[in-house]
Amino acid sequence: MISNSYFINVIRFALLVLVQVLVFNRLNFFGFINPMVYILFLYWYPIKQNRAAFIGLSFLLGLSIDFFSDTMAINAASTITIAYMRPAIMRFVFGVNYEFQSFKLGNATRVQQFTFLALLIVVHHMVFFTLEIFSFSNLILILKKVVSISAATLVLCLLFSSLFSVRKE
Amino acid sequence: MQQIINFILRYKNFILYIFLMIVSLGFTIQSHSYHQSRFFNSSSWVAGNIYETSFGITSYFNLDKENRDLVEENERLRLLLFNKKESIPSELDSTQLTYTITSGQIIKNSYALPRNYITINKGEKDSVKPDMGVITSKGILGIVENTSNNFATVQSILNENSNINAKLKNTDNFGSLTWDARTYNVVQLVDIPRLVPLVIGDTIVTGGMSSIFPENIPIGTIKKFDLNDSKSFWNIEVSLFNDMTNIKNVYIVSNADREEIIELQEETESND
Numbered sequence A: 001m002i003s004n005s006y007f008i009n010v011i012r013f014a015l016l017v018l019v020q021v022l023v024f025n026r027l028n029f030f031g032f033i034n035p036m037v038y039i040l041f042l043y044w045y046p047i048k049q050n051r052a053a054f055i056g057l058s059f060l061l062g063l064s065i066d067f068f069s070d071t072m073a074i075n076a077a078s079t080i081t082i083a084y085m086r087p088a089i090m091r092f093v094f095g096v097n098y099e100f101q102s103f104k105l106g107n108a109t110r111v112q113q114f115t116f117l118a119l120l121i122v123v124h125h126m127v128f129f130t131l132e133i134f135s136f137s138n139l140i141l142i143l144k145k146v147v148s149i150s151a152a153t154l155v156l157c158l159l160f161s162s163l164f165s166v167r168k169e
Numbered sequence B: 001m002q003q004i005i006n007f008i009l010r011y012k013n014f015i016l017y018i019f020l021m022i023v024s025l026g027f028t029i030q031s032h033s034y035h036q037s038r039f040f041n042s043s044s045w046v047a048g049n050i051y052e053t054s055f056g057i058t059s060y061f062n063l064d065k066e067n068r069d070l071v072e073e074n075e076r077l078r079l080l081l082f083n084k085k086e087s088i089p090s091e092l093d094s095t096q097l098t099y100t101i102t103s104g105q106i107i108k109n110s111y112a113l114p115r116n117y118i119t120i121n122k123g124e125k126d127s128v129k130p131d132m133g134v135i136t137s138k139g140i141l142g143i144v145e146n147t148s149n150n151f152a153t154v155q156s157i158l159n160e161n162s163n164i165n166a167k168l169k170n171t172d173n174f175g176s177l178t179w180d181a182r183t184y185n186v187v188q189l190v191d192i193p194r195l196v197p198l199v200i201g202d203t204i205v206t207g208g209m210s211s212i213f214p215e216n217i218p219i220g221t222i223k224k225f226d227l228n229d230s231k232s233f234w235n236i237e238v239s240l241f242n243d244m245t246n247i248k249n250v251y252i253v254s255n256a257d258r259e260e261i262i263e264l265q266e267e268t269e270s271n272d
Helices: A002-022 A037-044 A051-069 A074-099 A110-133 A136-163 B002-010 B012-033 B045-082 B258-271
Strands: B099-108 B115-120 B133-135 B140-147 B152-159 B164-168 B174-178 B186-193 B203-206 B218-227 B233-240 B249-255
Touching: A002 A037, A002 A051, A002 B045, A037 A051, A037 A074, A037 A110, A037 A136, A051 A074, A051 B012, A051 B045, A074 A110, A074 B012, A110 A136, B002 B012, B045 B099, B045 B115, B045 B249, B115 B140, B174 B233, B186 B218
Parallel strands: none
Antiparallel strands: B099 B115, B099 B249, B115 B152, B133 B140, B133 B249, B140 B152, B164 B174, B164 B203, B174 B186, B186 B233, B203 B218, B218 B233
């Protein structure tokens, strides 16, 4: 069972990197909207796993995206931020429930799943675009990008997550 | 001691997070101040080959348009050639050439970020080196920044760090070309003095001050202009000739005199 979950995660990692780099980084909807679907990896990642390994894996994921898109380590920085904050976000969204052994993402209500995903995306994009633009004189530009690209990412992630629904692990 | 170890064990996730954050911020800030990293860029073997494979699949879709562009360019060059007064030696002596041209193709393009880099399928094997100019049939594209054996990354003119010498066509009033990271078809030309008369629609070309691009490579036309804060220089918005979203074939220009020019300039500066 354990090896199976490892296998799924490795495949997921590779596929998300490729899909992000080869498809979504080229979308350029309205000239600037490139949704970041690779965040789904953090959404799908099993909850009962070693946290340090999770942060390390997220760093690798972000860095491999950076590697392809020549963005230095901005993706890595924002991905480890949400990886680190994930337990806090989950506690906020699902209450203390999620700490029980029996908790599964698939059992949570639709609204909870949506809020969880939306929070991950918004935090990620805030860190990402602040670092990318790196000047507070462009605050409006940062906000514009965060809002529009978060919306696009959210829509695509919801589509993807309903397409490949989390199996009851 | 026990307590310190306990402390570390307790906060190991936080420490790991802070450590990785510092590492990534380090890489990022380094790129803000100067250049893209020498190690993490898409001219590497893995990224280059994945992009090359994907380019091999998608390259067929635009062949029609690319052919048309190349024929148009040939037409223009023929026109120049036939109407030239003095005769052109039929054999070019390659040892005497200042500029040599290598053709290449874009395998990864980006224009939505504040610092855009383009990856092309020519590298050190084709004697492409950092700081060579890259142009298309319509105008300039950028400057080579990193190279690997088979690939090179190009700092696009759509990059906040980009700074290229440019001038008004048929005059010698030069300024520098920068980008404010807002729209992908408009760049900014600054440092043209107020005394220079401007008209909307004037053509902007590369200047002769840089040893990277030959003089008079087209860039774009003036879209609008106004005075800067100090009221002594123009801020000019230039709309580009190149459609930066849709390019494939590029030419890499190398200047044989560049090393000599740089050496001389450094020598002069160190004498001051």
